[in-house]
Amino acid sequence: RSVSRQEKRLQQTQHSRRGIRMSGEEIGASALEQLCLLAKSVKGNSCAALISQALDHPAVFVFGELLDMKNVQELAGTPSEPSLELLKLFAYGTWSEYQGRASTLPELSEAQQKKLKKLSFVTLCANSKSIPYDKLMREVEVSSLRQLEDLLIECFYEGLLQGKLDQQAGQLDVHYCIGRDIHPSDIESMCETLGQWHHNSVQMLTLMSEKLESYKEQCDAQRLQALELEQKIEQGKAHAPDAVDFGNPSTEFDVMFDDDVDKIRKGGRTKGKHALGVGPRK
Secondary structure: OHHHHHHHHHHHOOOOEOOEOOOHHHHHHHHHHHHHHHHOOOOHHHHHHHHHHHHHOOOOOOOHHHHOOHHHHOOOOOOOHHHHHHHHHHHHOOHHHHHHHHHHOOOOOHHHHHHHHHHHHHHHHHHOOEEEHHHHHHHHOOOOHHHHHHHHHHHHHOOOEEEEEEOOOOEEEEEEEOOOOOOHHHHHHHHHHHHHHHHHHHHHHHHHHHHHHHHHHHHHHHHHHHHHHHHHHHHHHHHOOOOOOOOOOHHHHHHHHHHHHHHHHHHHHHHHHHHOOOOOOO
């Protein structure tokens, strides 16, 4: 009965509320929250049914919170343990992994099959920016290009992937994909990667700080040189002759030019007199 009551709530998360449309991520988060709340009060077969419900939900693509619930973990070692293992597979695994373990896991519904194939695409896209169509088709075992592209287009609309279907090159160009749940065995390597990233970031910041300090010192030295040059110019102006006006650079040139003009005029008049025979006789 408690499951059926929650079913109504989960169905409500798939529709708009009071005319306000919810994004796929918001719908999934709301549904997952309801599932986790319900997991606190169900055990055994009811908990296994809840897991199946989560795997069927069209907007739920992350399962870590549900997987961590105490009643879900207590399915280990019980007849419902295959449901727990199936939930782990949806959290971390792929379609090809399910095919290898299908005999020990519950049979998938059509909706669950499609979801696991989409999650398999996400795993591939997280490791490559360009994936050939034939590799995608082998991974999810689809026989036609039309089926593959329809499945990828659904991933685009649901926000799982962003990219381009390059039919000419026969490949998927990946721009973005969501993050899947992190397997416990991957946490150590992720911590090492983050630690190395932190170390490199600190080194980069230290280098940038040193370069910035060097740049500031160079700027200060240049400003000091400019100030000293300006002081020398001012001192030169103070000791220069009063006749020369450094405030007007053309003064000295004008005086020299006037003297030269007078000389030319005098020389011109003398030559004119000689030409007319007026000049002094020898």
